Amino acid sequence: MRALSAGELLTIWEQGLMQQPVQQALDLLTVACPEISYSQIAQLSIGQRDALLLTLRECTFGSQIQSLATCGKCGEHLELTFDVSDIRTTTPIEPLESCSVQVDSWEIEFRLPNSLDLMMIVSTDSSPSALLERCLLQVREGEEIQPIAQLPNQIAGAVVTQMAKLDPQADVQLNLCCPACSHRWLSTFDIVSFFWSEIHAWAIRTLREIHILASAYGWGEAEILAMSPYRRRLYLEMVGR
Numbered sequence: 001m002r003a004l005s006a007g008e009l010l011t012i013w014e015q016g017l018m019q020q021p022v023q024q025a026l027d028l029l030t031v032a033c034p035e036i037s038y039s040q041i042a043q044l045s046i047g048q049r050d051a052l053l054l055t056l057r058e059c060t061f062g063s064q065i066q067s068l069a070t071c072g073k074c075g076e077h078l079e080l081t082f083d084v085s086d087i088r089t090t091t092p093i094e095p096l097e098s099c100s101v102q103v104d105s106w107e108i109e110f111r112l113p114n115s116l117d118l119m120m121i122v123s124t125d126s127s128p129s130a131l132l133e134r135c136l137l138q139v140r141e142g143e144e145i146q147p148i149a150q151l152p153n154q155i156a157g158a159v160v161t162q163m164a165k166l167d168p169q170a171d172v173q174l175n176l177c178c179p180a181c182s183h184r185w186l187s188t189f190d191i192v193s194f195f196w197s198e199i200h201a202w203a204i205r206t207l208r209e210i211h212i213l214a215s216a217y218g219w220g221e222a223e224i225l226a227m228s229p230y231r232r233r234l235y236l237e238m239v240g241r
């Protein structure tokens with residue numbers, strides 16, 4: 001993986017404005033990880049993808065994360081500060097070909113959900129059970145192979161639990177406590193939407209800076225983008241902004 005240049009980030013942001021989050025994540029990683037093909041990235045498990053996105057976020061905006069949450073009980077606003085390393089789990093880098101779980105007399109072979117599965121769910125507006133069915137490879141009860149669609153709910157639940165265990169980075173939960181009323185709850189942290197909202201804010205700010213410097217000095221967009229943020233800031237101060 002390599003860091004993205006300001007110009008690349010701006011291009012990905014512009015292309016991603018009308019895209020679904022799953023596609024935005026793929027586009028970011030495709031440019032940042034030229035050593036991995038698009039189809040390999042798309043077939044990484046969601047946790048493996050998110051581990052790469054955390055690293056890219058670190059390369060782009062640093063390792064400290066600042067986020068907001070609201071207490072569901074008293075409405076208090078919480079400012080959260082943590083490090084990328086605090087939410088990084090040990091996800092295997094190599095994709096797992098197949099996994100299996102045994103529940104009573106049932107043995108289920110499955111693979112972990114990936115970006116292609118999420119894209120299919122989004123594009124066809126399918127239910128979460130369709131996602132699970134896509135990821136089941138073989139269902140056996142005793143010696144007999146059973147139709148995937150006939151998996152009992154309880155066994156399906158055990159498969160989902162096993163999937164979460166094998167791919168912990170796919171579902172990051174922050175353990176929060178309200179300082180005002182001591183209410184405790186778990187809050188999902190989604191690196192895709194968080195990172196994308198940061199990129200969006202950065203892009204708007206950067207375009208504004210380009211507008212100010214281009215108006216003041218007559219420089220082109222590429223020239224201004226090629227400057228370090230520090231040098232850009234100094235010029236902005238000189239033109240009084």
Ligand SMILES: [Zn+2]
Binds near residue numbers: 073179182
């Ligand atoms: Zn509270």
